[in-house]
Amino acid sequence: MEAGLSSDAVVQYGTVRKYTLLLLFCVSQFLDAFNVSALFSAIPVMTVQLDLSASESVWLVSAYQLTFAAFLLCSGRIADIYNPKYAFISGAFALGIFSLIAGFVHAKVGLFVLRAFAGVAAAMTIPSSLTLLVRLFPGEKEQARAIGVYGGSAALGNVLGLIIGAIFIEYASWPWLFWLAALIATPIAFVCIVLVPAQPPVTREENKIALLDLPGISILTSALILLIFGFTSSGTESWSSAMVLAPLIISVFGIAAFFVWEARIDPKKAAFPPRTWRYPNFAILFAIALSIFLWFTTIFLLKITMWQEVYGWSAINAAIHFLPVGVIAGPIMLFSGPYTERFQKKHIILFSQVLLLISSIILAFADAPGKYWSRDFPAFVVGAIGGSLLFVNANVAIFHNTPPEIAGTVGAIFNSALQLGSAVGAALITSIQLTVDKSSTTDSPYKGREAGFWFLVGVISVEAIAVALMYRVTLHRTESVESDAATVVSDEKDQEKEKKTDSETGDLDVTVELQSAPLSRCPTLAVEAPSSELKEVEEVVAPVSLVADSRDEISPSTPQFTHTLLLDATSEEGHVGQHDDNH
Structure with missing residues (x-):
């Protein structure tokens, strides 16, 4: 298995403890979002x-986000190959500690x-808590609901951070x-x-430190520091200068x-395993x-500096004007899950992007303090x-399209992409703003900010x-395989072994075996089960990827392997796992 976990890697939690831990996470x-937004x-x-x-x-913002983004990749590996409990606690x-010291440094x-060090520490908490x-x-x-609540807390941190900071x-x-x-x-750590x-023990014989891909993380961090330095330098130097x-x-x-x-080293050691690009929709979701x-960073950075430095608003007055973002975004992230499950993820994502487009276009014309209610306010509502x-559904979609055994990675x-886009984007948009403002022939202080919104x-x-054009509609959580198709047949021996447990739980566990198949063939599901336990089993066709509830990892490099699927024996219609909105 990817994470080296024992077969029963799912730990049973009591209800009170489960939701208390969710609250702490x-x-x-x-707090991770607060550490950025409060600084605005x-x-x-x-x-x-x-x-x-x-x-x-x-x-002040990018130093934290940069190391946060880069070391998220390393901390994801730590969550997978070490104990996620102590990864979270140490982070x-x-x-x-770093935050305490920072308050005394001027x-x-x-x-x-x-x-930057605080960003590294914060990076340790995200993958481990997700695992x-x-x-x-x-x-x-x-x-999906838990991830939605988890994401909603980030939205609250983004907006309440502004107000608390003010x-x-x-x-x-x-x-x-x-x-x-x-x-x-x-206190959270203690x-x-x-x-x-x-947590379940991790069974590995390899040198765990060698699996952290520290050389790769160092290369990426150095490159990103130079990238942001180049963008920020353009604010005071010419774009054609050596600086x-x-x-x-x-x-x-x-x-x-x-x-x-990353492509040349052992995939087990890669912080960003190349095979992740082969999971359905991964590249698109990464770009999203x-x-x-x-988007959030841009409106905060461009608007709050405009309101305070140009319009002379107080910090609290400026922060309060962002309240619509938090009031709208928080509840949607917390409670939208059950409603968006009715629709395909592709449609929800497209709808979300259209709303962001509309909002950004409106903000490009919000160039005066008297236009808050006619431009800024509706743009904040629509954009939020x-x-x-987009955050909730992209987050859920990327987990549905990848194996749960690499959830930490x-x-x-x-989350690295979230922070990286924000850090690099903030530097680039600030550079665009300053460049346009310097070259502008008008006295309008909004020209640079307008260019940032059009970007x-x-x-x-x-x-x-x-x-x-490119997003593929998939059925369920997907396990990527090397071949473009696979034939699914039942493993009778393991099926017999599970019958006793199945009769007690009402669920029928069917262990299936994947074998490489020619491109012209599609996977079929063949199950032998008493009619009293399984009323109907339909042929499942998934041209590229097997769609299943995963319990064990499928290794793409293994031509033949076994994998466990969960079939609902009590449903009127046979299906693999639970139907989600993409089925």
Whole structure:
């Protein structure tokens, strides 16, 4: 198995403990978002007190997001090959310590470094908590709702972070933003030591440290630092200057070198396993993830600095004007799951992207304080609906299209894309804003920001076209295989072995075997079972991928292997697992 777990990797939790842990993980996710959004309210004040330029101020946010994004890949591997319980605890504790120290540092370079270390610590909490969530809620619908609640806490963190940050700026000081994070993260770490039960043992004989792909992470982190440095430098230097071109060119080669490295090393050691690209819709969902947080970051960065620095609004006044985003996005992320399950993920994703497009276009014309109710407010409402729906459904879809045994790695990649798109996008959009403002022949302070929103429109448009043309509708959680088709036949021996358990639970476990098949053949499901237990079994056709509820990993490199599927024996119609909205 990918994670080296024992066969019964699903830990049984009591109801109270299960939902208490969900609450703690949601608070942790809230905190990760808070650590970014709270800084937006503080940037104008911190820029003055720390003597930062406009381009340097981006590092207050990007330093955290950059290391967060890069080390999510490594922490995903840690969650898979080590114990996710202690990965989460160590990350939460380290985040508290770095945040505590950051509150006492007033040198800009030292603060940037501590923000970067805090990003590494926070990265440890996301994949591990997602791995634990998958084990807490193994049922598909229950899992989708839990992920929705988990995602909703990030939306609340994004908006409440603005308000909390503004309150501290108005009535205390910016160091309290970091001290509050320490006061939340540290107790969570200690509570989880007691509350999270022991996890299934990981059975590996290899050197675990060698499986972390530290060289690959180092290459990627260095390349991303140079990329953001190049973008931020363009705010003060010409795009044709060596200060801008050199880091940008080197970063492009560095990112290419990262993917070459990942393709050449053992897939078991890769932080970003090349085979993940072969799972249905993975590439499209990865691209979508790059733009989700980018939309939120763009409106916060461009609008809050405009309101405070140009219009002279107070930090609290500016933050309150963002309340529609949180009021709309939070409930949708928390409660939209049961309703969106009725529709295909492709349609929901396209609908969400259209809403983001409409919102971004409206914001491009919101160039005056008197246009808040006519432009900003409707744009925030429409965009919040689109962004929250896109986050929840893209998050659920990427787990449905990948094996649960690599949930930690997949969760790390997805969340890394969220943060990476936000960090790099913020630097790029700030660069566009400053460049346009410098070259503008008008006195309007909104020209640069308008260009930033039009850039956002272009990014979302390209992704929407890609979804419309390339997104494949799949039946259920998918296991990718090397061949384009597979023939599914029952394994009678294992089936007989499970009959006793099946009669007690009402579910019929059918162990099936996959074998390579020619391209012209499609997989069929052949099951031998008493008619009293299974009323009907239909032929399942899935031209490229097997769709199933997964209990054991399918190794794409193995030409023949066994795999367990769960058939509902009590339903009027035979089907594989539970029908989801994509069936």
